[in-house]
Each structure stands twice: as structure tokens, then as C-alpha cells.
Amino acid sequence: MEGLQHYTPLLMIFGLGIVFAGLFLLLAYAFGPKNPTASKLDVYECGVPSMGSARERFSVKFFLVAMLFLLFDVEVVFLFPWAVLLKTFKEAGMGAAVFWPMFVFLAMLGLGLLYEWRRGGLDWD
Amino acid sequence: MENFAIHIHESYLYGLPLSVVNLIVMFGAAFVVLLGFVAPFAGLLSFIERRIAARIQCRIGPNRVGPQGLLQFLADGVKSLFKEDLIPKVADKPLFIIAPYLVFLGMFTSFVVLPFSSQWIVADLNVGILYLFATAAITVVGLVMAGWGSGSKWSMLGGMRSAAQIISYEIPTGLAALTAILLAGSLSLQEIIAAQGPHPWQWYFFDNPFTFIAFFILFVALVAEGNRAPFDLPEAETELVSGYNTEYSGMRFLFFFFAEWAHLYVLGAILTTLFLGGWQVPESLLASVGAESIAARILELVFFQLKIYVLVFLVVQLRWTVPRVRMDQMMDMCWKYLVPIGFFCVAGVAIWMMLFPDGVSFVKYLLIAFSSAMVLYYFYKVYRNFKDSRAELELNPFV
């Protein structure tokens, strides 16, 4: 629990941010004109009546990107603790013990990326 | 933070219990960050950007409201207060309303961990850099919500594009940041800065060739994450009308822009912190004003700001000089160039640390010489271009 007190200002900023934004929206609500019409409330469709819904099934490519991100971001997250501790271990004289396993991991990551690349997962078209 | 509270407690408010002082200081700091930094920075940056853009395009730019148009952002803010707030009929109302909040919060809260000087930081989290990436992720959620919630096809496309773009570029961002983390052995922004020094040869930027490359990866990735040109595809005006914020009006619309400019500042702050020595001021200069005085803190703040504004200027200039890239080119850039090079840099820095724990001064000076040559070449090119175009060279920005 020792480190958690650092997060109190954070919570407060969150709260302040919401209050701040809410205040402005409230002001806008108070001052702004309110006379909506049917065409004002229509979505923008370049000047013609909108047809069909925007929320259809979307191109799968965007989801592939999301999956790629998930894969690699998790792997990068694994690197963070190692990166923080490498210096400490090095100074304690155990650098190689931490260095080599992660190097294997990095190589595997690189191979994964290469595989993805060769399979065309990185191409948009 | 604690030190600062104790300092305040001992000097000014010794009558009150420490916990109350702590609270007061926290509120005060939060308020200062809120009003003193975030709003003016976003506003000032909008002013700076518009003036630079005007300069690049042979225009004058805003110069009516306040001295030299400095208060234009306030006028714009007030104007948007008086605008009608429209929510489309087909919109997913809760999402539509929450989206600008999230975008705003994502940017706003990232200011909490920015180290403005050796003591002026709201919360020196021990996972500071991760926290910054996390707040950026909140923004993505907001943008996708805005895209989906609007119910407009253009918004939807914009939202999808921004999601794909920002999450993709988060990987090179993380990798490039790892190089600095490796060298500092810490995730806390203050510790990363403290591990560097005031002089260029003590910065991580020039520490070794790999961090040198990583700096540019981080620069490009952060520009892309901020949806700035040449990576402004999510709001590409000529393609997607206005992207995810097509349906927004008034104050809500302003929040998106506010976030964009605030991100510009955060971009500069991250790069400065990780690679350019943050608020570090040379010892001699610090001693001349008294190392513990307020003046020293202000000096540190000024150094920090200067570095940020140089970077901000670069980003702004970039925006007004290059065209926009295409979706597939942007993805190629991320996955086929930045990510592999990022991995290479991380491995390189680790190897460098194993081989040369104390760094190699020869390489550092070589890198400094190289970048100095680059900067000089940049100024030479600018000078030549001005000469070729026979334009009058006017250095005063307020003309």
C-alpha cells in the first residue's frame, strides 16, 4: 500500500477533469441556442438524405490490425520489467543471466514479425 | 510532491496538521496544472500553430484579439460556448456524450506525471511512462466511441482509422521508450531525467547510435498517435470530411481540438524527458541563483519548456509542409519499418549496455557532431530557400 498514495492526486485530477469538462458543457448548455430541426439532427451524408446505417459489419482488416496490436503489445509489455531491471542486475554482476533469456525472447518476437510479414498479415490490400 | 508539501508545511503553514497541508498542496497543484498549464498550453499552442502556419503560407494569421492575437484561443472558446450543441438523431447518445469526455480526460490526466522541474510534478509515479501510454489509450477509446456513436459513415470511418492508427503506433512508441528505460533502469519520469545530465553528451539522445535512432522512431510514432499531419488520416478533411468529429459541434467539438493540441505538448514533454535531459540545468547556472530557490525551479521549467517548444515547432512545421500519407502506407511505415527497427534498437541498446556500461564518449561526440551538422544543414537550406525565393527575411515573429 506504500506506493498507492502517489495515486491520490491522480484520482483528484480525474475528478477535476470531469468537473472541468462538465462545467464547460453546462455553460455551453446554458448559453447555447437550442432550436434543433430535423435536418440539423440528421447525420452528415454530403447533402443527400442518409441511406442505410453506418453501423454495419466493418472491414475485417481493422480487426486484424487490432489483433496484431494485441499480440505485439503484450510482448512489449513483457519487455518492460526486464528493461527496468537489466541495469540493476548488471551492476550486481548478473547481467548475462538476465540478458540472454530476453535475447532469445526478442529473437522469437522478431521471427514472429517476420512470419506475419511473409504471410501478408502486414499488408493492407 | 511530499517534499514540496513538507517544505510548505515547515515554511508557511506549520500550524496545520501535515495531512491537511498535503491535501491543500495536492488540490493547489491540481488546480495549477488545470488552469495554469493545460488550458493555456493548448490555447497557446493553437495560437503558435496558427501563426506559424500563417507564416509558412504567406498569411498574417490571428492578430486581432489581445496583443498579437494571443487571446484568440479564448475568443474561440467563448464563441463555442454560444454554439448550439447538436446530437444526431441516429447517434448512440451515451457514447456520443461520453466520447469527448474520454478524449479530454486522456489528454488532461497525462499532465499529472509531466515533470516540469525537479520538484514541480503532481505525481511522480513509479510507472510514469506506462501511465502516459495508458492515458493515450483512453483517447483511442474516446475516438472510437465518437466514430461509432455519431452514426455517420464518415465518423465511423474516421473512428476506425484512428483506432487502427493509434494502436499500431503504440508498439513503436513502447519500443522506443524501452531504450531510455533500459539505460535509466526506471519507469519514473523523474528518475529517467535524473539519470541524464544537463549537457548534450549526457542526454540519452546522444548516448549511443541506437537511442539516436529510437528518438526518431518515438518522434514519428508520437506524431502519428496525435493524429497530426502527415498522419492525420482519421480527420482527413478531403477524404473523410472531418472524420470522427464530423457530427460534433460547439463545446464538444472543441474538446477534440483541445486534446489534439494538448497532445502536441505532451509529445514534446515525453521526448524531452526520455531523450533530451528534461529539466536539467547546468550546475553552475543553478548555483548562481541558489540551487534550492524558487528561481532555480523556474530556470528548470524554462529549460524544459524551451526543449518542448523546439520539438513543437518541428511538428507544426511538418504539418504545414508535407502531404498526408495513405492508409496502407501508414500501416507499412509502422509495421514494416518502425516496429522492426524498434526491436533492433532495443536489442542494440541492451548489447551496448553489456559491452560498454559507461558509454563511449567517442561515439557520443560523433553523434553530437553529426546532429549539429544536420541542424546547420537545415538552417543553411532554409537560408538558401529564402534567398532563392527572393523573399524578405524577417526574423521577428510579431511582424
Added chain:
Amino acid sequence: MGIQTEEMMLNMGPQHPSTHGVIRFVVKSDGEVMTEAVPDVGYLHRSIEKIGEICEYNGFMPYTDRADYLSAMNANQGYAMVVEKLLGLEIPERAEYLRVIAAELNRIISHILSLGAVAMDIGAATPFVLALKEREKVNDLMEALCGQRLTYSYVRIGGVSYDMPPGFIERSLKFLADFEPFMDEFENLVPENKIFIERTAGVGVITREDAIAYNLVGPNLRASGVDWDLRRDMTYSVYPKLQFEVPVGVGSQGVVGDSFDRFIVRIKEIKQSISLLKQCFAQIPEGDFLGEIPRVMKPAVGECYVRTESSRGDMGYYLISDGSKNAFRVRIRTGSFTSMSIIEKISRGMMLADLVTFIASLDVVAPEIDR
């Protein structure tokens, strides 16, 4: 990949930042890659051809401005030429020179706007502003010449409406001396940019065969490698007395006939226009600017077709006279209309961003499509 996704139908236009006026494209796309983009024209139809039947011959001249408001002088010239041919009028040589001067100035105005618009649609805002800045200076010259900045109505049947104001030649030459280095600078600034090349080279390739089959005209045709310019090949006015080259697309960065070539061809045409203007100013004779014209124009019964090289290429006027004061039928044939027809074919499988580049590089002008 074999996963099926539904296609999204997008309406690009009539009110869209990149359609350059009110044109509509019905786009079917899966998000980024389009399967189809069908142009839908007619949003700017003003019955100009029909108006031509109820106006007297002279009275129709201002309407031709509106047929292509970015290149009004060229439109004026074509109409004047067709009526003169029908009436059998000879016009003074000075007037011919003034027409060519006006037409070439207008070509600069039109092309430089098009260049700026291409850069703008690709996402670079600055070249557009720089281009407009220079365009204003040409507009100033036009204003000095005829008092108007956009719809000039300068050309009259039988000549032009005013002579050059005093000092116009010196003023124009001074402008051209400044403008030439600007074009060099522009050529260094935009087409040398790496991102610009990436975005335009190889995008929207129109092959030579397609260009001829779809009846493309003007710079778009020449960019596809067809060496054809009416000013040289079916010459008219004083063009035979002038020296100029016809730039043709060579595919310097990608393939012949891509968007980059169309951009470069327009830049080169501006440079040719500069040289043409200089020659005109050197050669222009003294004399009348308006010839003897009949008070009431009643051409003999007959029909006539005249083609001129406008900024967007072959602009044809077809006129049928029934012997009365009004034309029986006026028909204007324009380059933008034929350019629109090829969009559907070329845009298949393109990315959304490329469609924007492609349309901009074709330099379609909405009023010219619909008339």
C-alpha cells in the same frame, strides 16, 4: 482473405470537400478499398444550352463564362469563334492577339488552381495557398484588362470589348518575370516531395488506349502520352505564328498516365503559356480591337462546329442557325464531362484516398460537366 464483410455505401458529394463543386460519387467500399465509385452528375445544371436558344447571339456571351468559370476566357473565345464563322466575320489581328493573351492568362489561372487543389486534396494545405497567391496576381492583370476577376465576358463577337489599358504590357512582363521563378520553386516544392510522389505516382493510371477510347481531352489526354493539342494540330487564331511545345506525360515517377504525370503536364503547360504570352506581347500589332460587326446578327441558315483548346482541353461549340436573331440550338462540348466517364472504370479497387487524388488530378470542374 475469405472473410465476408458487408460493403458500405458512401455518398461522396454533392457537398464534400474534395469533389470540387457539386458532384456526387456513389462509393461502395469496405472501409478503405472501394469496389466501385459511380459518378452522379447533374447537381449544377443551369440549362445554359437552352438559354443560348432564347438569347440573341451577343447576349449569350456572359453565359459562356458560367459554363466554365475557371476558364471563362477560353469559353468566350470558342463561342465568339463559332458565331464569327457562321456570320463569316473577319476580326482584326490585334483582337486575335488580345484573345490569345487573355486565353493564356486564363490557362495559367485555371492550371495553377488545379495544381494547388491536387496538393490540397492529398493533404498539403500550403501549396494551395501559394498557388492562390500567384493566381490573385493574374486575376489583377485580368481585372486591369477587362474589369472582372472571374467571369470576364471580355471577348465579343468580332473582337474584344476593350483594348489593353496603358502600361499593361510592362505590367504583365513584370509579373511574368516574377512568376517564372515561382513556377520553378513550385516544381521543386511539390512534385519533389517524397510523400507527394508516393501518393500520386502510379495512382489512377489511364493508358493511352483508354484515354482515346474514353475521349479524354487536353492535359489529361496528353498526360497519357497522346501528343495532341488543338492549338498546334487544328490550329486557330494566331497560334500558328507562335512557337510552343506540347508537353506529354512520360511517366517520370511511375507509369505514363498516372496522377503524377497529369500534375507535371499542367506545370509544363503553365511554362509554355508564359512563353506564349511573352511572344504575344512582342508581336502584338497596332490596330482595332473590335471589327465591323452587323448591328443585328442574323446568320444564314446553317450549322457550325468550332473546337478550341480550353484549359481542360477540347471545348467545342456547336451552333445551328435558323436565320433568326436567336440560335436554333447551342451545344457545348466540354472536357470535364468526358473525364467523369472514365472515373468509374479506373477507380475500381482503388483506395478511398486515391479516388480523391484521382478526381483532383483530372481537374474536373463541376459547372463544365453539367452546364
